[in-house]
Amino acid sequence: MSARPEPEARWLAELREQGLEAFAALPMPTSKEEVWRYVDLDFDLADLSMPEKAGTPLGEGRFTVAGIGGARIVDGFVDDIVQPDGVTITPTSEADPAALEAAAASVIPPDLDKFSAAHHGFGTDGLLVHAGKGVAVDGPIVIDVQAVTPNALSLPRILLVAEAQSDLSVIVVYRSPDEGTFYVVPQLQATVGDAARLRLTTVQAWGYGTVSVGQQRTVLGRDASVHHGEAGIGAGLGRLHFFVDIDGAGAHSEISGLYFGEDDQLLDYRAFINHRAPNTTSNMFLKGAVEDASHSVFTGLIRIEEEAQRVNAFQTNRNLVLSDEAGAESVPNLEILANDVKCGHGSTVGPLDAEQRYYLMSRGLDRIHADRLQVRGFFEEAIGKLPHQEMAAAIRRAVNEKYVRAQEEGRL
């Protein structure tokens, strides 16, 4: 790999330095490390090349949706910016320094692991979406992130800044061709200012030959609110390591999502919710299913710092295991240093419910359709909570289709 120097803010230049250093110093992670357990990395980042320029972009896809503006990032290169009213969208290299400065608060540390190091050390260009103070837009910004050059590594970066009292709505769709191998280390970071609101939906619609090892971080100011919706559909290895830092008193983080693994997909979610201020709340609700030889992992840590009194924090993770060879891990954790908090987690892993099947069949549905209905109902609760309901139909279709296909092909 080779670094691509470009004009950039000083803190970005420093990050790049740190990234290069960390990349040289850190080994490839192995599944012996707890946070990489279940992940079998059969490649070395250092062996991968990066495209010199963006490949030919994909046409419209099943998750293509209209927004009030947006951009495309192809193989890590930003293009096709459609500028909405009110919000500014620019490549980081052309961004207003003051706007960019606010993004520094939500940087994902380069020394997190070798992937983050690579991202910072070798990243090409980022996309900055900036909502100034008090700006509210009445529709989503849609970012279409693509990896299209086979066997290459791309490092797409999205920086969101919602200044105080602003209201920002962003949909990010990650995709790559169904055929071919693609390596991606996407990072998405969001600085959400005092009393600002961010609604963010991310759809992992990568092809099954894609390895995506992504990191995400949102940092919330006083009375800020973030609602993140996640749909994990594609990728051979789809990993999302994400951090929510609730730094401002009165802030609220909501995470709603679903994932469905088939074939030999590994969908790996690592969630770290940090309450660092009083009167803050967080809620996470994730539902997943696995079939064939796919696996899912959810580990969620809610950490409540000593100064974070009067916190409410909950996480729920429910998993359906639909085939004998499939597996789901669900490990919710709490680390509570404050004493005046309400915290809880619920986690289940199991097959389809026999009582539901019986009830539905007793109305006259055959087993296939009874189970289909149960799977649909299982995800409906998560789909209903997504912050962008305009994505619901496409996401619903994608998850239900996986199950129906497996039924029809006799894979269950």
Add this chain to the structure above:
Amino acid sequence: MSTALAVRDLRASIGSVEILKGLDIEVGFGELHVIMGPNGSGKSTLCHVLMGKPEYDAAGSAVVSGTEMLGTSVDVRARHGIAQAFQYPTEIPGITLRELFEELAEQRADGAALLARVDDIAARLGTARFLDRPVNEGLSGGEKKRSEIFQLAVLAPAIAVLDEIDSGLDVDAVREVAEAVERMRGPDIGVLLITHYNRILQYLTPDRVHVMVAGRIVRSGGPELADELEETGYAELVAEFGIKQEDAATGDDFLAGL
């Protein structure tokens, strides 16, 4: 004309525990039969065994409209005309009752007709508000019972098995549910109603009343039998036909144990 339901020497067990111990009952088309009996005597088991719930091993015979049902799957029985109102209806999260009907309509030859009567029946029973809610989810005990009778009215089965459709209902609801049952009755349907209470029988006149104890029908009679049981309770019948006394804790023992 065949009968709606003809059960002969029906036995059922779970693992090594036999719950139904040779049971006979015959419900003709147009008839309403009532089964009463103490807790744990096997009434719900009978309903589930008729419906084909997989966890029970069943032997004997259960014929619906001339076709043997034992050995067939739950959905085959449902499509053949057995429908059960459950004592404890299962919640189906994320699927509304209307979606369930729509899915059913797609599976059934008479689907269009089924869908066409949903709204009419809902209006008549005052259950329209359940249609756009997930099946049984968040419904009160009484609402679940109404939703069950609503579903059965839409399904229009050959034999309706109503397992404690009147339990947990307020006085008005009992009357309304009884009226719904009465409207379901007709020459093409037999009804088997399981109840603990006489009050629903103020509105419905059964053709036969049966008493079930320890997995058997131990007495059958006309409507007056229900009144008699109200007076006497089951103690005598349990003593005569019931399981060994040490296994059958009486109410007094139970209270003493608290």
